[in-house]
Amino acid sequence: MFQSPPAKPCVPESVLSVDDLCVRFSTARGTVHAVDGVSLSLAPGETLGLVGESGCGKSTLGRAVVRLIEPASGRIRLAGEDVTHQPRHRLRAARRNVQMVFQDPFASLDPRWTVGELIAEPLHIHGIGSRAERRARVTDLLHKVGLPPDAAERTPHQFSGGQRQRIGIARALALEPKVVVLDEPVSALDVSVQAQILNLLVGLQRSLGVAFLFISHDLSVVEYVSDRVAVMYLGRIVELADRETLWRSPAHPYTRALLDAVPRISGGHRPAPLKGDLPSPYDPPQGCAFHTRCPLAYGRCRTETPLLRGIGPGHSTACHLADPTLPGAAPLAA
């Protein structure tokens, strides 16, 4: 479909590492484990795609990483520094390393500010540069995201959705962060514009060496931009692999169902789609959370929660059927 950049070599030192992270929300209906024991790491200049259905906790995870949501437990390390429980005033310095691009480019930009003011705001907040230097930086950033320099004088409502998302990206890159969390950055855009924004992101990553945590429900988008992909279901990562491995040999039944659900032009035989909805997060199923919809579920799945474990180089999954000690694992790995 798209020509993808070659996979980067895995650098051991990660810019972002998340360790057994849990996020809980207490509501009138009970407690929701929106993120339940997620671990992942991000190498410099790498893109990790995070996919799953709506409500699976992927956005919550992204927001917890930039500390917009307080994690209940676990650890977040940014460029080697533990930022999990830092109070907000101490967090400011760490924020230079991690920035966020939001889904809705209409809602995240103040309609009363000019684009130049908006892009300069992070520099202003962190006291970077003189007025003239900031202005030069804004022009430079506008150029980087493919907007004309005179865009700085206009207000966001004078731009289209795709252009506004470019403004959001410029804003996120202003502080030269090591990690950018992209929360559904192209979901609100037309398909033709999506491709332009994705190309822009890939190009920016190559020239700036920034790492992306790319959150999306759209598999084709994730396939295009990601080096590695994590699949989330009900607050947990059920499979984590590099892109080629995941698309060639998905190990988790949920991943397979997601991949099968991607529309294909060729048509032909397609397995039955997944039945039912995401179970209520207030009352997640016992055992494997996916067993209520899994076509292959058996006794063990209803009682025992599968753990994420390695099944190959850089490939891990949380499924009893992929357990190498189990004789019945063979059909899935094939």
Added chain:
Amino acid sequence: MTVFEISAPAAPAPRARDGLLLRLLRQPSAAVGLTLLVLIIAMAASANLVFPDDPLDMVTQPFLWPGEDAAYPLGTDMLGRDIASGIFHGARVSLLIGAVATLVSLVIGVGTGALSGYYGGRLDAVLMRVTELFQTIPPFLFALAIVAILQPSIPTITVAIGITAWPSLARLVRAEVLKLRHGELVQASIALGASDLRIIVLHILPNTLAPVIVSASILVASAILTESSLAFLGLGDPNVVSWGGMVGAGREVLRTDWYVATIPGLAIVTAVLALNLLGDGLNDALNPKEAAR
């Protein structure tokens, strides 16, 4: 890669603020309101020039009907005081008290509403209970009690009106702030590392300005009414002339010389009407959907 998707050749779309006065004047009722208000402000500003003498001085014979003597076009009251002079000087008092009392309300109301809406939780609960406490007491009786306790003077009347009128404003601002608080605009600012103060002052309050301006104009009108009512009941500053006080004084001769109470009454009606028309006009002019046209 760097394809620009310029959809429309950047039309020089006006910034929202530029066209405000124009949009306001395009509505007949708002234009009338604004004209009347400018007139009253001009009266207040020129009072010392047109009527340099104290309006409380007796200048000629009492009960001079309007038009009877060209030197006193609006006549004189039962003590021989010039009513026209009273109207001009009274405009100063009414506008001053109306504006300053509204400013007091704005400070308390916007402050309370912004803190309450932004921080939520326990602070919100406490501030909202305080607001409700103020709301349960009828504002006019409250102001009356305050003025009666602290001798009536312009500062005490202003403060009394100011601290009784803010609760509705606080609720309005809180609701507006709540709408923005968990939106992506604020989330984006937090992610950038902005401080709470910066977010509230630079991003939240400017975006709640439109409804606040509208209710402020209505608050000025109601402050003028409250001040007039207090003065009518004899709780005005005895050292200055005020429209309400003039109505109160004229009440006793209403059967024989009705103009003494009616002329300052009409002044109050005009001022309140002007501010209400302006408020309505601002509401339409500041409405973003209207502005987008």
